[in-house]
Amino acid sequence: MSRKPLIAANWKMYKTPAEARSCAEALLKSLQDHTRDEIAICPPFVSLSIVLDTLSGSNLAVGAQNMHFADEGAYTGEISPPMLTSIGVTYVILGHSERRQYFNETDELVNQKLHAAFRHKLSPILCVGEKLEEREHNLTEEVLMRQIELALRNVSPNDASSLVIAYEPIWAIGTGKTATPEMAAEAHLLIRSQVARRLDRKSADNLRILYGGSVRPDNAPSLLNQPEIDGALVGGASLNPESFIKLVRY
Ligand SMILES: O=C(CO)COP(=O)(O)O
Numbered sequence: 001m002s003r004k005p006l007i008a009a010n011w012k013m014y015k016t017p018a019e020a021r022s023c024a025e026a027l028l029k030s031l032q033d034h035t036r037d038e039i040a041i042c043p044p045f046v047s048l049s050i051v052l053d054t055l056s057g058s059n060l061a062v063g064a065q066n067m068h069f070a071d072e073g074a075y076t077g078e079i080s081p082p083m084l085t086s087i088g089v090t091y092v093i094l095g096h097s098e099r100r101q102y103f104n105e106t107d108e109l110v111n112q113k114l115h116a117a118f119r120h121k122l123s124p125i126l127c128v129g130e131k132l133e134e135r136e137h138n139l140t141e142e143v144l145m146r147q148i149e150l151a152l153r154n155v156s157p158n159d160a161s162s163l164v165i166a167y168e169p170i171w172a173i174g175t176g177k178t179a180t181p182e183m184a185a186e187a188h189l190l191i192r193s194q195v196a197r198r199l200d201r202k203s204a205d206n207l208r209i210l211y212g213g214s215v216r217p218d219n220a221p222s223l224l225n226q227p228e229i230d231g232a233l234v235g236g237a238s239l240n241p242e243s244f245i246k247l248v249r250y
Pocket residue numbers: 010096168172173174175176212213214215233234235236237
């Protein structure tokens with residue numbers, strides 16, 4: 001079983017389109033011959049086209065950070081899956097903890113979005129992870145099991161071939177506190193076993209599980225060398241091209 005690692009940059013609500021283009025140009029220059037990992041850049045919606053143009057024909061893929069589950073409709077301010085696929089987007093981050101926390105996204109909504117991603121052949125990067133108080137009360141396993149169970153409701157092993165899961169402990173996001181490689185690997189094992197129970201062993205073995213939360217060039221090697229960690233979802237350290245390039249090329 002070999003899972004090609006995925007290193008995804010989540011730019012969150014940073015960078016104007018002009019800044020996004022210049023960052024994408026720098027990444028292309030240094031990473032276009034990088035074959036060990038898959039790389040995906042997830043800019044804000046308004047920069048998707050410019051980043052797609054800049055990276056067109058290269059080994060660097062482009063993802064969105066969110067989407068609505070409907071194909072179209074009266075949903076002011078929303079972006080639909082066909083809008084993303086029509087311009088060449090291939091990945092979509094779903095259920096990020098910031099969307100759950102600030103925009104009230106529920107596991108049920110994440111499940112609807114996941115189905116929409118599969119229908120439109122977008123590869124979803126489903127984010128799960130526990131809060132600090134949940135970890136302190138030994139609830140990590142329970143939280144991860146619930147998030148995965150609900151997100152994967154009515155998902156078939158066939159659908160799941162393009163699924164990626166990102167384990168992002170909320171207490172490690174943007175805080176400088178990283179899960180130790182052992183803590184992350186333990187959570188990844190739990191996630192993989194839950195996916196095996198919920199779908200099947202083959203889907204679980206093929207599933208890429210990324211770690212996210214204060215991944216930087218200095219701590220990336222110890223995390224990414226864990227056999228259970230199949231890549232990273234990088235926030236802050238992906239904003240500066242030099243640091244992201246260094247992180248990818250560890
Ligand atoms: O939320 C994250 C990626 O989706 C992680 O963010 P940081 O790398 O800034 O901690």
